[in-house]
Amino acid sequence: MTAWQSVGRVRWGWFLLASAGLVLLPLVSEINTPTLLLIWALFALSLGMMWGYAGLLSFGHSAYFGLGAYTYAIAVVNVGESTLPLLLAIVVPALVAAVIGAMMFYGRISDVYMGVITLVVTLILFKFMSATAGDAYAIGAARLGGFNGIPGFQTLNVPGRPEISLFGLPTYYICAAALVLCYLLCRWILARSFGRVLIGIRENEARCELMGYDVPACKTLIFAFSAAMAGLAGCLFANWAEIVTPRVFSLGQAAEVLIWVIVGGLGTLIGPILGAVALGYVKILLGGQTLIDNSLILGILLIVVVLAIPRGVVPALQRVWMARRRWARRREAQGGGARRRLGAAP
Amino acid sequence: MDYAGVVGLEILYMIAFLALTSAGLAIVFGMMRVINLAHGEFVMLGGYTTIACARAGIDIYVAMLVIAPLVVGVIGLIVERAIIRFLYGRMIDTMLATWGLSLLLIGLVTLIFGNTAVSVPAPIPGYQLGDYQMGGYNLFIILVTAALFVAMWGVLKLTRAGLIARGAMQGPDVVASLGYDPRKVYMVTFTVGAALSGLAGGVLAPLTGLLPSSGGAYIAKAFITVITGGAAVISGTLASAVIFGTVNQIVSFAAHPVTGEIAMLVLAIILLRLMPSGITGRFFRDSI
Numbered sequence: 001m002t003a004w005q006s007v008g009r010v011r012w013g014w015f016l017l018a019s020a021g022l023v024l025l026p027l028v029s030e031i032n033t034p035t036l037l038l039i040w041a042l043f044a045l046s047l048g049m050m051w052g053y054a055g056l057l058s059f060g061h062s063a064y065f066g067l068g069a070y071t072y073a074i075a076v077v078n079v080g081e082s083t084l085p086l087l088l089a090i091v092v093p094a095l096v097a098a099v100i101g102a103m104m105f106y107g108r109i110s111d112v113y114m115g116v117i118t119l120v121v122t123l124i125l126f127k128f129m130s131a132t133a134g135d136a137y138a139i140g141a142a143r144l145g146g147f148n149g150i151p152g153f154q155t156l157n158v159p160g161r162p163e164i165s166l167f168g169l170p171t172y173y174i175c176a177a178a179l180v181l182c183y184l185l186c187r188w189i190l191a192r193s194f195g196r197v198l199i200g201i202r203e204n205e206a207r208c209e210l211m212g213y214d215v216p217a218c219k220t221l222i223f224a225f226s227a228a229m230a231g232l233a234g235c236l237f238a239n240w241a242e243i244v245t246p247r248v249f250s251l252g253q254a255a256e257v258l259i260w261v262i263v264g265g266l267g268t269l270i271g272p273i274l275g276a277v278a279l280g281y282v283k284i285l286l287g288g289q290t291l292i293d294n295s296l297i298l299g300i301l302l303i304v305v306v307l308a309i310p311r312g313v314v315p316a317l318q319r320v321w322m323a324r325r326r327w328a329r330r331r332e333a334q335g336g337g338a339r340r341r342l343g344a345a346p
Numbered sequence: 347m348d349y350a351g352v353v354g355l356e357i358l359y360m361i362a363f364l365a366l367t368s369a370g371l372a373i374v375f376g377m378m379r380v381i382n383l384a385h386g387e388f389v390m391l392g393g394y395t396t397i398a399c400a401r402a403g404i405d406i407y408v409a410m411l412v413i414a415p416l417v418v419g420v421i422g423l424i425v426e427r428a429i430i431r432f433l434y435g436r437m438i439d440t441m442l443a444t445w446g447l448s449l450l451l452i453g454l455v456t457l458i459f460g461n462t463a464v465s466v467p468a469p470i471p472g473y474q475l476g477d478y479q480m481g482g483y484n485l486f487i488i489l490v491t492a493a494l495f496v497a498m499w500g501v502l503k504l505t506r507a508g509l510i511a512r513g514a515m516q517g518p519d520v521v522a523s524l525g526y527d528p529r530k531v532y533m534v535t536f537t538v539g540a541a542l543s544g545l546a547g548g549v550l551a552p553l554t555g556l557l558p559s560s561g562g563a564y565i566a567k568a569f570i571t572v573i574t575g576g577a578a579v580i581s582g583t584l585a586s587a588v589i590f591g592t593v594n595q596i597v598s599f600a601a602h603p604v605t606g607e608i609a610m611l612v613l614a615i616i617l618l619r620l621m622p623s624g625i626t627g628r629f630f631r632d633s634i
Contacts (some may be wrong), residue, residue, distance in 0.1 A: 057438060107619050112381060112437050115575050117615055123566050124611045131604035251562055255445055260441065296453025303448025306439050307432055 010187050022176040031172040033284060038175040039236045040276040042182060044260040046229035048272030049186050052260060053195070054222045055202030059115040060122030064093040064227035065343075066248035068234025070129070073150045073244045076155055077142035083159045089235035091229045097227030098220055105223075122254055129246035149245030156239050162253030167239075175236050179273070182229055185270055198222055237309040252295070256283075259302050274314065348476025353599055355475075359484045361591035362491035366550070368571040368583050369494060370543030375572050376579035377515045380430060381437065383444040385450040385568055386561025388540050392418045394455060398439045400466045406552070407469070411490075414548030415541040422540020426533050429609045434532065448561060455558040467553035473606045481550060490549050494542070499580050502634050506625025511535060512634065570614035576624020581633035585625045590614070 025034055047061045068089040100121060104114050118167035133146025140149060156174065157165045166174065189195050197218055200208040209215045240242045247253065257276070264275020279298070286294045309316045371385045382388075392414040401411035401475030425447060434442045468483040502508035511531060513521045518528040546564075554560070571590060590610045598606030621628050 001381055076488060093595055103615075103619055107622065109618070109622050111624055112441070113618055115381075115438070115441060117618060120566065120570060120615055127604055131602070146486070176562065190454055255449060258442070293453035293456045294450040296457065297362075299446045299448070299450030302449065303429060303443050306443040306446065307429065310439060324587070331466050 044276035066230030093231030101223035265314030271314035374539035381626035386565030388543035392544030410548030418544025419541030578626035
């Protein structure tokens, strides 16, 4: 795969088509499920950006998703207006990730140990939040509520107008806009030299370092950026669910997003999005019945993908598509087309 | 005085718990550099095997000390042949595939046993230590752990099989050129590791009720114990089990059990940052 292909670009035709589809979807479908799928897609995009392009695998990415959700809930209970909480839900996870990332990357910790540390951070948050029942655990006016979480906080409102709260259709459009904007932001970053350095780090870290790039700083930066996106997804999730519980930090959540990304495809942006939407939808369908356990399906899927298509479905399809096009072109060159072209050339 | 005895015994029990639940993972990680994220589910399967056998009328000691390791060992063998052997040398992929395996096993056990807690009464009654009621079964766990580690040390240090296993760990090429197939060594190692996880699950089953998702409770602690311990299987696991067990219980007694667990996890992150190759990467380097 050449560098150009792995950076990718926006295919504006497809992009506009997809955006139009997102705008028109509420006309033909209920919006509760699509909203959730969009939030999951944004979460998967955040991990896909960092894992697929910089090669950094966070085993516990749900930590930042959950931090976003909790930050929003705690802040909005205290402030009563949603603009500042929304910003905090993006900034706080980014700062936490920056601190943890700096600790890991400047310490030259290898990828396996990075997996362990990110997983442990998630576990700490899960254990702590589950144990915060009682009045002693409160931040300002917000009681953390232990395993039951924080219910009944205010959802997003029009900035500066706390009395006009947004839910239902506006939430759907906010999630859609967030996903589309984050996608474009990721594309923009990847098209810049910073994006190329990230891919360089993925391909050969030592070489990048020898060429004079500050690898730990780049890794910390992309980790924080990814966490910010995950935090935004968490904040939107809090708005969708209208409750946050420690389950947002759970290992199950961490495993799910990882499976969406790897099944969808590493090294693409659309792969994680499609993976999250497709598998998320399957999960919702399976949730309606009790015959087959959801984790059974996810487990088999993860094993099969790792063994058979370790880079994911979308890159595999891309390869098939490219091979077919090459094959068609060669056939054309051997057949009548070639003669015509040869005849035309003097 | 009695209180000091209680605290001391609880610390000892916690150390034994960590060492016991980590032994299988430590063998697999130390010998093969494979991180088995389904380790917790192997422990859980050992527990379910024990409880199923005990309910079928088999003597509980036979169930936990013989049948549980055998059953989980066979499962480990199947897993190694079907999944792990294709992924040697690809650490992250192994972690992902074994995470998938963990989800698969949870789903499977939920399907068979249902999502309800099962338990079996402890076969050893409690006893009185001064004013405190103590669980007699905890002492049994401490004994089993001590015996297990002595046996592991004996096998690795004194037998020919142990010599080959240690050789395969240090230099697979050299072992291969001497006529032993490293892949076969890995297969046996993984099976033994799984069997030890089954043993741990069986022995612990009477203490903790079991759910299909119980594996998650073991994996994190086993994980940090093994990784912080470093490459040396026995001394590394014991060293980090002593550190984490002591810290966990002292903080638990001083504050709250959850605080104890969190203190242990935070300590793990700090230790990994200070010693990225584990305790035995820096101290006791030539130990096993």
